[in-house]
Amino acid sequence: MVKIRDLKKEFRKYGFAVECRHLDVESGNPLGISGTTGSGKTLFTKIITGLVGSYSGSVEIAGTELKKLYRKKLGYVPFRNILYGNLTLKENSRFLLSHYRTDPQEYRIKMDWFSEFWDIKRFDGLKISELTDGQLQTVKIFAGLLHSPSVLIIDEPFNGLGSGSTDRFRELFTDIGKRDVTVIAASSSSDLLSVISVRTVQISNGKIE
Numbered sequence: 203m204v205k206i207r208d209l210k211k212e213f214r215k216y217g218f219a220v221e222c223r224h225l226d227v228e229s230g231n232p233l234g235i236s237g238t239t240g241s242g243k244t245l246f247t248k249i250i251t252g253l254v255g256s257y258s259g260s261v262e263i264a265g266t267e268l269k270k271l272y273r274k275k276l277g278y279v280p281f282r283n284i285l286y287g288n289l290t291l292k293e294n295s296r297f298l299l300s301h302y303r304t305d306p307q308e309y310r311i312k313m314d315w316f317s318e319f320w321d322i323k324r325f326d327g328l329k330i331s332e333l334t335d336g337q338l339q340t341v342k343i344f345a346g347l348l349h350s351p352s353v354l355i356i357d358e359p360f361n362g363l364g365s366g367s368t369d370r371f372r373e374l375f376t377d378i379g380k381r382d383v384t385v386i387a388a389s390s391s392s393d394l395l396s397v398i399s400v401r402t403v404q405i406s407n408g409k410i411e
Contacts, residue, residue, distance in 0.1 A: 203228050204250070204353060204384050208259035211249050220245050222259075222410035225403070227386055230379030234399030235388040235410070242408035243388040244281060247357045250386070251278045264352050274302045277351030277383075279342050281358045287331035291322070291341055294330060295348055302349040309348070316344050319374045335362030347378065354378065356387045360394055371398040 206225040213219065220242045227233040237243045248254040250261050252268055261268040263275055285294045295309045317323050320340040325333060333341060339362040346354055360367060375385050375398060388405075389395045396402050404411045 203262075203264060204386065205262040206250070206260070209249070209257060209261060210259055211245070211254060211257040213245075218242070218408055220249060220257075220408040222246070225410060227384050229382045229384045230376075231400040232375045232379070232385040232387060232398060234392075234395035234402035235386065235405055236390070236392040236395050236402050237388070237405035238390055241405045243390070243405055244357050245408070246405060246410070247278070247280075247355050247386070247388050251276055251355055253278075274304075274349055275352040277346040277349070277354040279346040279354070279356040279359070281361060283330070283338060283342065285330045285342065285345060288329060290327050290329055291325050291344075292327065294345065298345060298348055304349050308350075312344070312348050316347065319370050319377075320344075336364075337362075339363050343374075347383075350381075351383065353384045353386070356385070358389050359387045359398070360389060360391050365394055368394055368397045 204227040206222050209220070209222040211220045235243055235246065245254065249257055250268065252273065255269070286297070289297070292309065296306055299306050299308055313323060322340055322344055325337060325341060330338065330341065343356065346356070359371060378385065387395060387399060392402070
């Protein structure tokens with residue numbers, strides 16, 4: 203579960219602030235955060251993943267304050283690619299598993315499981331730079347779940363995938379919800395977001411409504 207109370211992060215240089223007074227997200231109930239470009243969606247996701255600090259208020263993940271949280275509990279799928287382009291999917295995955303001190307055999311286990319939703323086994327030996335936008339997006343989602351996080355946060359889940367991916371997202375979110383994973387997805391595609399989320403909230407000028 204994610205609990206946010208009186209969250210505020212000011213960006214004085216730009217005269218902009220991200221604010222969220224009260225928000226609870228439970229596992230099995232994916233939350234969608236909808237907003238236009240520039241509304242503060244990406245900044246909000248970076249704050250609740252700990253990539254942007256020095257905020258007031260509190261963010262709790264499974265009862266632990268974010269600032270004290272072991273990062274292995276978080277899975278983050280950013281809009282931009284952060285995987286190594288010159289490495290294959292398998293090489294990137296082995297690196298991530300070693301970073302989280304997780305058994306490298308988990309790669310094959312997770313690959314078999316994730317392929318029930320998107321068949322990425324055929325990308326196993328391809329370099330990340332060789333993938334199309336849609337293929338890259340599925341690989342990024344796989345990487346975000348590789349270490350079995352308690353919370354999965356996705357910025358623009360439909361990037362490169364489009365409306366044809368909603369059924370797969372629903373199936374994936376239902377499955378990981380049963381595994382007690384909390385999902386937060388932020389997107390400018392409000393119609394698609396409402397299909398894959400149990401509940402959606404709006405963000406405008408940095409404020410979660």
